[in-house]
Amino acid sequence: RAGDLHQAMALAQSLIAGPSAPQGLVWLVGAGPGDPELLTLKALRCLQDCDVIVHDRLVDPRILDLARRDAARVCVGKAFGAPSVSQAHIHDILIDAARAGQRVARLKGGDPFIFGRGGEELAALRAAGISVHVVPGITAAAGCAASVGAALTHRDYADAVTLISAKGRGGRLPLEGRALADPRQTLVIYMGGAAIEAVSAQLAEAGLCAHTPALMIENGTRPQQIVLRCALNELAALAKAMPLAGPRLLIIGEAARGADAARIESLVAMAGDRVAA
Numbered sequence: 001r002a003g004d005l006h007q008a009m010a011l012a013q014s015l016i017a018g019p020s021a022p023q024g025l026v027w028l029v030g031a032g033p034g035d036p037e038l039l040t041l042k043a044l045r046c047l048q049d050c051d052v053i054v055h056d057r058l059v060d061p062r063i064l065d066l067a068r069r070d071a072a073r074v075c076v077g078k079a080f081g082a083p084s085v086s087q088a089h090i091h092d093i094l095i096d097a098a099r100a101g102q103r104v105a106r107l108k109g110g111d112p113f114i115f116g117r118g119g120e121e122l123a124a125l126r127a128a129g130i131s132v133h134v135v136p137g138i139t140a141a142a143g144c145a146a147s148v149g150a151a152l153t154h155r156d157y158a159d160a161v162t163l164i165s166a167k168g169r170g171g172r173l174p175l176e177g178r179a180l181a182d183p184r185q186t187l188v189i190y191m192g193g194a195a196i197e198a199v200s201a202q203l204a205e206a207g208l209c210a211h212t213p214a215l216m217i218e219n220g221t222r223p224q225q226i227v228l229r230c231a232l233n234e235l236a237a238l239a240k241a242m243p244l245a246g247p248r249l250l251i252i253g254e255a256a257r258g259a260d261a262a263r264i265e266s267l268v269a270m271a272g273d274r275v276a277a
């Protein structure tokens with residue numbers, strides 16, 4: 001009406017383009033140890049809301065089935081012995097998707113901040129100016145202990161629980177030089193499945209009694225869960241005799257003695273053929 005054709009064209013074009021593309025964001029979401037019922041409501045809401053799910057190999061397929069049906073799924077899984085996507089590449093995938101305006105769920109096994117490199121992803125996203133939120137998850141220690149009724153702390157026998165990784169940077173065993181021999185402490189060892197002999201030797205060297213009760217839980221909270229309960233000095237030989245079929249968690253200390261034997265036997269019976277083999 002003002003006769004300014006040039007400005008009218010610009011105005012019309014901006015109305016056609018709509019509001020400027022929204023900035024995407026990333027949720028670092030804990031998927032828990034496997035059982036889909038151990039997801040938090042917040043994690044479920046994220047899965048149903050996000051445009052892209054970037055997930056680890058550790059995430060149970062039944063959980064991925066709960067995600068928005070049309071969400072893109074990107075596996076950046078790290079599996080022992082298999083080639084994996086580098087951490088820097090994972091950061092790039094998350095940053096690029098968010099910059100393209102997508103809502104991204106970075107779905108990780110257990111809790112994102114317990115041996116999940118969630119801290120590194122959080123820092124990289126923040127440095128790139130991407131908004132990022134964290135949804136905690138049930139860590140393997142809590143899920144596995146619950147599945148066999150082993151209380152990780154108890155006023156009678158354990159005042160402390162230590163979550164520790166058997167895999168450090170550059171192949172280092174982070175157990176070295178730590179106070180591991182306290183009999184009133186429960187040790188929960190992550191990523192110890194492949195290095196079980198070295199782990200057991202290190203625990204013995206640290207002064208832990210050879211008869212300390214030990215549990216090895218493979219595929220905790222999943223249908224194929226198996227549990228081995230023995231003394232610390234038997235652990236490596238027995239665990240090595242069982243073919244590795246999933247993530248393994250070690251629980252060492254009096255807490256392991258308290259594990260529900262009937263429950264363990266039924267789990268082992270379910271996995272019968274494999275254990276017999």
Ligand code: SAH
Binds near residue numbers: 190250
């Ligand atoms: N962020 C995860 C841990 C990632 S490190 C968490 O909070 O649980 C991977 C290690 O976690 C595995 O090597 C194994 O020791 C342990 N783990 C994860 N899920 C497991 C499961 N369902 N059963 C047994 N161990 C599990």
